[in-house]
Amino acid sequence: MLNWNQYKKRKWMFILAVPLTFLAPILVGLFSNGALPFIAFFGGAIFFLFPVGFRYITTPCPNCEQPIHLVGAFGYPFGPKCLHCGIKVGQSSESDQ
Numbered sequence: 787m788l789n790w791n792q793y794k795k796r797k798w799m800f801i802l803a804v805p806l807t808f809l810a811p812i813l814v815g816l817f818s819n820g821a822l823p824f825i826a827f828f829g830g831a832i833f834f835l836f837p838v839g840f841r842y843i844t845t846p847c848p849n850c851e852q853p854i855h856l857v858g859a860f861g862y863p864f865g866p867k868c869l870h871c872g873i874k875v876g877q878s879s880e881s882d883q
Contacts, residue, residue, distance in 0.1 A: 790876050793845050793854070800842040800863075807835040839863075849873045 807830040815823035843863050844853045850871040855861045857869045867874045 788846055788848055790848070793875070796838075796842045796845055799838050803835045803838040807831050847871060847873060 807827065810830045811823040811827035814826040843855050843861055845855070846852065847854045847868040847870065850868065850873075852868070852870040853861070854868045854870075854875070855863045855865055861869065865875075
């Protein structure tokens with residue numbers, strides 16, 4: 787079962803993945819020409835940003851074990867509570883509400 791510390795790590799990985807995905811092609815573009823910056827951007831997005839984002843958005847709630855920020859195909863990745871049981875992010879159990 788996942789605890790809130792692991793959830794916070796996944797959240798910060800996602801938050802840091804976004805600027806790193808855009809920073810890589812900028813750095814590559816400084817030292818090369820042509821299509822290499824575009825390849826760096828799309829490669830970073832496909833192999834780094836999307837998996838980290840998917841892992842974050844499908845993080846299971848410790849209370850109901852459903853994805854915290856995802857209902858069906860839709861979700862709110864920075865919501866303050868679980869979309870299924872309503873537990874606030876960081877609370878220990880449903881009875882603490």
